[in-house]
Amino acid sequence: MLTSNILKGVTKGFPLKIKAVKVENVSVDYNRDFVARILQRIEYGALQSAVKDLGLNESLPETMSDAMQQDDEFLKLMHKVLLEYEIEEGELICPETGRKFPISKGIPNMLLQETEVS
């Protein structure tokens, strides 16, 4: 989930919509400092959309305030959402063009056809 928050399509193409066919839950050791730091780089709105796209049973607060970024409960939720959901099969879809990038065995394939590259 963390990777999908930084990938983008060719021009503006962010955030990519996620269509998941197979999602896996993995267990990752919690590192509070790491999560707190990584949150600075996260597009929170995009993360909310991703959680919604995947239909995950996690309720994220509407906005992410500075105070929340120190809150343990929130950080643990972010850890879970960012690191413990792996999209094994599915698609990333560009919001501008509708172009689909397949995800297979957890790997997004962002290659373009010759005709798509300007």
Next chain:
Amino acid sequence: MSLRTPELLTTQVTSSQFVLFRDNEVEQQPSSEDVDSLSFWYEWIANAYSNVDELQFMNYGYADFDEHIDNDSNYCSKQLYKEVLAQVSLTNQTVLEVSCGRGAGAVWCVDNYVPDSYVGADLSSGVIDVCRQRHSMKPRLSFVVADATKYLPFANESLDIVICVEATHAYGGPIAVKQFASEVARVLRPNGYFLWCDLCHIDGSDTSIDYLTANGKLIVEEKINITRNVLHALDIQSNTRTQFIERYVRPREQEYFRLFAGLPGTPMYNGMDEGRIQYWRAIFRKKTTTDMSITRVRRLSFPSIPHY
């Protein structure tokens, strides 16, 4: 191990009846247009013997001149990453490695520096599959299939560091390398670093560096000719690699592996030894707007005005 120029490859293929073996033992005959394509050969080598520990790194390696013993077959390859990273720390940084191959370098970097996130990208979905199989348990490390000479799937100024080890010579010429450099400059934040090393084929020793700086957005902070260190690494690894090839590689493929391994006597080794080919590493910094204005000031100012 590195890629050959198309001329060398074509010669090699026509002189011996080359048959592709993949790990699932299915034979495939390359078509005549396939064999001219570097990406075809890269894909082949990337998928061959992909689960063999000794072959997880695909670079030539680097050795200090006082190193003589090759105990760990991947030691010199790790040293090359260490040299390329130089004094730049990856700790807490967002890192992209382009042409990450089998991901062994990525794992080494993640283990030694603890970046916030490290994405390995490669053109070959086969090799990224190897990365996935072997390295999917590392939470800060992820992989993506992408063609860096077309576009990198990252937002502008979103990465702290981009790494590229011994790969640009295979990107398909100046236009592709320049496009790659533009993409690197685009995704790096201002003052972000591009850490690079590669063979520079000789018509001019820093030809590749010229292509990488052509767009004016990447400034060379440091560039070092490490040819002799790479040759030394090839020397000290040559026995181990020769024995490995003889013992484990199918006879039909051995010559090809010898070429790839840059063993003494092969064209790449000889080229470097004789000064016709050089191997450089460099640190590039993404320009900031401040850099640009200093450049303008320097052009306009008189020599007596001090630089900042």
